[in-house]
Amino acid sequence: MAEKVIEVRLKRQLSHDTAPYWETYHVAWRENLNVIALLMELRQNPVTADGTAVTPPAWEAACLEEVCGTCSMIINGKPRQACSALVDSLTWPIELEPFSKFPVVRDLITDRAKMFDHLKDVKAWIPLDGTYDLGSGPRYSQTLALERYKLSECMTCGCCLEACPQYGPQSPFIGPQAVSQVRLFNSHPTGAMEKDARLDVMMQEGGIADCGDAQNCVKVCPKHIPLTESIADVSAQTTVHAFKSLC
Numbered sequence: 001m002a003e004k005v006i007e008v009r010l011k012r013q014l015s016h017d018t019a020p021y022w023e024t025y026h027v028a029w030r031e032n033l034n035v036i037a038l039l040m041e042l043r044q045n046p047v048t049a050d051g052t053a054v055t056p057p058a059w060e061a062a063c064l065e066e067v068c069g070t071c072s073m074i075i076n077g078k079p080r081q082a083c084s085a086l087v088d089s090l091t092w093p094i095e096l097e098p099f100s101k102f103p104v105v106r107d108l109i110t111d112r113a114k115m116f117d118h119l120k121d122v123k124a125w126i127p128l129d130g131t132y133d134l135g136s137g138p139r140y141s142q143t144l145a146l147e148r149y150k151l152s153e154c155m156t157c158g159c160c161l162e163a164c165p166q167y168g169p170q171s172p173f174i175g176p177q178a179v180s181q182v183r184l185f186n187s188h189p190t191g192a193m194e195k196d197a198r199l200d201v202m203m204q205e206g207g208i209a210d211c212g213d214a215q216n217c218v219k220v221c222p223k224h225i226p227l228t229e230s231i232a233d234v235s236a237q238t239t240v241h242a243f244k245s246l247c
């Protein structure tokens with residue numbers, strides 16, 4: 001019986017300032033392959049479908065269980081993680097591209113530092129003074145704990161930013177991921193100490209008013225974070241904050 005062959009098309013780019021180009025490869029099918037396993041096959045045998053030896057494709061991966069977000073890329077047109085993309089559940093040929101909203105470092109690797117800068121901009125943390133025993137933390141309801149737990153699952157993968165038509169190098173919009181973290185940290189009794197500073201950022205250029213409400217973000221989040229709820233919640237908080245700032 002003829003061997004089953006997977007066709008893989010990969011958008012390559014050797015550095016930030018060189019032009020991208022496509023290469024096609026053939027990989028022998030086996031059971032339970034994911035896209036990371038495909039890329040590992042290509043790294044071992046970097047030869048295109050027409051028999052040309054090429055440099056091995058570059059990509060990033062770490063946890064391999066959809067927790068770190070490092071292997072995020074565009075797979076068959078959709079932003080997602082390569083580790084959880086199973087070859088048998090994808091249509092073939094399989095097309096792999098780097099995210100378009102961040103600078104390409106090489107091939108499928110992009111520089112997503114901007115996302116982490118957004119988290120710094122909105123102070124996405126709970127300030128703690130570690131110089132003395134703080135005792136037990138403030139109590140809050142189980143309902144709020146569950147709501148906050150869901151928001152805390154964000155792994156800063158960037159899929160929502162890739163899908164958002166308002167986000168990108170041409171725009172100052174901070175994006176849905178940071179907005180949702182504003183909701184997470186403002187809803188914590190201690191985190192709320194920085195609430196005004198976070199909402200000040202939401203009022204500025206690139207803040208919540210730049211969201212166009214297309215709702216692409218919520219459709220691609222691998223953690224099913226209720227991003228549009230977060231946007232509505234932070235929008236309401238920002239409106240109240242704006243009125244208070246006038247008084």
Ligand code: SF4
Nearest residue numbers: 164211212214215217
């Ligand atoms: S609702 Fe639309 S514009 Fe707003 S963050 Fe989501 S994708 Fe972007």
Ligand code: SF4
Nearest residue numbers: 154155157158160221
């Ligand atoms: S909100 Fe979802 S899609 Fe956006 S960065 Fe976090 S985990 Fe990724």
